[in-house]
Amino acid sequence: MKISAGYAKRKQRTILNVATDLFIERGYDGVSVDAIVKKAGGSKSNIYNYFGGKEGLFRAIVEDLSQQILSPLADAEIDSLPPQQALNVIGKQVLSVVLSDRAISLLRIVIGESQKFPELGNMFFTSGPKPCYERLTRYLEKQQNLGKIKPCNSQQATTQLIGMFLGFYQLQRLLGIIDAPSQEEITNIVDDAVNTFLEVYGIS
Amino acid sequence: MKISAGYAKRKQRTILNVATDLFIERGYDGVSVDAIVKKAGGSKSNIYNYFGGKEGLFRAIVEDLSQQILSPLADAEIDSLPPQQALNVIGKQVLSVVLSDRAISLLRIVIGESQKFPELGNMFFTSGPKPCYERLTRYLEKQQNLGKIKPCNSQQATTQLIGMFLGFYQLQRLLGIIDAPSQEEITNIVDDAVNTFLEVYGIS
DNA sequence: TTGCTATTATACCATACAGTATGGTACAGT
DNA sequence: ACTGTACCATACTGTATGGTATAATAGCAA
Missing domain, CATH: 1.10.357.10 (Tetracycline Repressor, domain 2)
Known part of the structure; x- marks a missing residue:
C-alpha cells in the first residue's frame, strides 16, 4: 500500500525531532502547529495525517522521548x-x-x-x-x-x-x-x- | 485620594480568590481573563487597573498562595x-x-x-x-x-x-x-x- | 444639589491559533 | 506516457484571547 513508505517514515522522524525540540523549549501551548511545519518543512497535512493533530503529535513525542x-x-x-x-x-x-x-x-x-x-x-x-x-x-x-x-x-x-x-x-x-x-x-x-x-x- | 479604598481592597481580594481557584484548577493558559471577570463580577478594567494585566494577576496569586x-x-x-x-x-x-x-x-x-x-x-x-x-x-x-x-x-x-x-x-x-x-x-x-x-x- | 472619581457593562480591535479545503506537483508502478 | 497516491504550499474558517476604549452608572465630598 504505502508506495513511498521510506519517505513517509523519514518525514515522520523529521517532524518528531523538530517538534520535540520546540516542545521541550517552549512547552505545549508555546508551540503552534505552524511553527512546527515551518521548521520541519512540508505542510500541515502531514501532522494531521501522521499524528491526528497537535495532541496526537504531542503524545507521540512524550512517549518517544520518555x-x-x-x-x-x-x-x-x-x-x-x-x-x-x-x-x-x-x-x-x-x-x-x-x-x-x-x-x-x-x-x-x-x-x-x-x-x-x-x-x-x-x-x-x-x-x-x-x-x-x-x-x-x-x-x-x-x-x-x-x-x-x-x-x-x-x-x-x-x-x-x-x-x-x-x-x-x-x-x-x-x-x-x-x-x-x-x-x-x-x-x-x-x-x-x-x-x-x-x-x-x-x-x- | 482613594475615596472608597475599602471597596477596592475588597474587590481585589475577591478577584484574587476567584482567580486562584481557577488557575489552580485549569492552569495559566486554561483560564481566560473573561472567565475570571465573569466569576468575580465587575469588569475587566479592574484586573488591568489593580494588577496590570493577566500576568501581573498571576504573579500576585502565586506569591500570595506560596x-x-x-x-x-x-x-x-x-x-x-x-x-x-x-x-x-x-x-x-x-x-x-x-x-x-x-x-x-x-x-x-x-x-x-x-x-x-x-x-x-x-x-x-x-x-x-x-x-x-x-x-x-x-x-x-x-x-x-x-x-x-x-x-x-x-x-x-x-x-x-x-x-x-x-x-x-x-x-x-x-x-x-x-x-x-x-x-x-x-x-x-x-x-x-x-x-x-x-x-x-x-x-x- | 453639584461635581468628581471609581466601577461597570459592553463593544471593539488585533492577533493568534487549530484545523480544513484546495489546487497543484513529484513520483512510483505499469 | 498514463494514473493514482502522497505530498506541498497556501489560503481560509471559525473561534478564542488579551487588551483597550467608551459610555453609562453609582457613590462620595462639598
Missing part, C-alpha cells in the same frame, strides 16, 4: 555486584539521567500538562522510575537472602535510598534554582548516600 | 525538642504540607510555567522549602554541639533526611500517580525515615 531518555534507568547491570558497588553504580545512573537537562525539561512538560494529558504521568513513570525502583527492590531482597545486608523492608529501604539520591536536588532542578550537577558532584552525593544507607542496612 | 501554603513549613517549633521528637514533628509538618492537594497543584503550575515566569521558582522555594531546610540545618548543628548527635556535615544530613521524607512520594504526586497520603501513612513514612536517620547520626 523511552529515549529514561530507559537507561532500568538498564544498569547490578545483579552480580556487591552492595557497595551496586548501589554506587545505580545511584550515579539515576542522578545523571534524572537530573540531566533533557530529563528535567521533559518532566516539566509532563507535570505541567498533566491536567490536559493525565495519562502521560503514568507513561513517564513506567518508562524509567518504576522499573528502576523495582529492580533495586529485587536486588535488595536478593542481598538479604544472601545475608549481605540486614533484613529489612526492601520497598521502604529502596524508597529511602532513592529519596536520598534525589533529595532536594530534583525539586530545585525543576524550579530552575540549580543547574545540572557535574559528574564530580554526582559522585559525592551518591557516595554519601550509599555510606549512610549501608551504615544502617549493611553488614559491617 | 506564602499562604508554604509558610507553615518554617513555623515548626523544634529548637527545644530532642532529636527523635524534633525530626518527627518537622517531618510530619513537611509531608502534610508539601504533599497536600493544594501544594501539589501550586507546584505543578509553578513548574509548568517556569519558562514563562522564571522568577516564580525562586519565590516558591524561598517561601517555604528553603527556610525549612535552613532551620533544620541549624537545628542539627546545635544538636551536634550539644553532643546529642554525631558530628557530621549538617547540610548533607539535612538533604538526606528531607530526601527520605519526600522520597519518591513528591514525584509520584506531581505525576498524578498517587493521592495525598493519609495521616497514618505520613506517620509511618516519617517514623521510618527518622529511625534510619538516627541509626546513623544518633547517639545510642
Whole structure:
C-alpha cells in the first residue's frame, strides 16, 4: 500500500525531532502547529495525517522521548555486584539521567500538562522510575537472602535510598534554582548516600 | 485620594480568590481573563487597573498562595525538642504540607510555567522549602554541639533526611500517580525515615 | 444639589491559533 | 506516457484571547 513508505517514515522522524525540540523549549501551548511545519518543512497535512493533530503529535513525542531518555534507568547491570558497588553504580545512573537537562525539561512538560494529558504521568513513570525502583527492590531482597545486608523492608529501604539520591536536588532542578550537577558532584552525593544507607542496612 | 479604598481592597481580594481557584484548577493558559471577570463580577478594567494585566494577576496569586501554603513549613517549633521528637514533628509538618492537594497543584503550575515566569521558582522555594531546610540545618548543628548527635556535615544530613521524607512520594504526586497520603501513612513514612536517620547520626 | 472619581457593562480591535479545503506537483508502478 | 497516491504550499474558517476604549452608572465630598 504505502508506495513511498521510506519517505513517509523519514518525514515522520523529521517532524518528531523538530517538534520535540520546540516542545521541550517552549512547552505545549508555546508551540503552534505552524511553527512546527515551518521548521520541519512540508505542510500541515502531514501532522494531521501522521499524528491526528497537535495532541496526537504531542503524545507521540512524550512517549518517544520518555523511552529515549529514561530507559537507561532500568538498564544498569547490578545483579552480580556487591552492595557497595551496586548501589554506587545505580545511584550515579539515576542522578545523571534524572537530573540531566533533557530529563528535567521533559518532566516539566509532563507535570505541567498533566491536567490536559493525565495519562502521560503514568507513561513517564513506567518508562524509567518504576522499573528502576523495582529492580533495586529485587536486588535488595536478593542481598538479604544472601545475608549481605540486614533484613529489612526492601520497598521502604529502596524508597529511602532513592529519596536520598534525589533529595532536594530534583525539586530545585525543576524550579530552575540549580543547574545540572557535574559528574564530580554526582559522585559525592551518591557516595554519601550509599555510606549512610549501608551504615544502617549493611553488614559491617 | 482613594475615596472608597475599602471597596477596592475588597474587590481585589475577591478577584484574587476567584482567580486562584481557577488557575489552580485549569492552569495559566486554561483560564481566560473573561472567565475570571465573569466569576468575580465587575469588569475587566479592574484586573488591568489593580494588577496590570493577566500576568501581573498571576504573579500576585502565586506569591500570595506560596506564602499562604508554604509558610507553615518554617513555623515548626523544634529548637527545644530532642532529636527523635524534633525530626518527627518537622517531618510530619513537611509531608502534610508539601504533599497536600493544594501544594501539589501550586507546584505543578509553578513548574509548568517556569519558562514563562522564571522568577516564580525562586519565590516558591524561598517561601517555604528553603527556610525549612535552613532551620533544620541549624537545628542539627546545635544538636551536634550539644553532643546529642554525631558530628557530621549538617547540610548533607539535612538533604538526606528531607530526601527520605519526600522520597519518591513528591514525584509520584506531581505525576498524578498517587493521592495525598493519609495521616497514618505520613506517620509511618516519617517514623521510618527518622529511625534510619538516627541509626546513623544518633547517639545510642 | 453639584461635581468628581471609581466601577461597570459592553463593544471593539488585533492577533493568534487549530484545523480544513484546495489546487497543484513529484513520483512510483505499469 | 498514463494514473493514482502522497505530498506541498497556501489560503481560509471559525473561534478564542488579551487588551483597550467608551459610555453609562453609582457613590462620595462639598
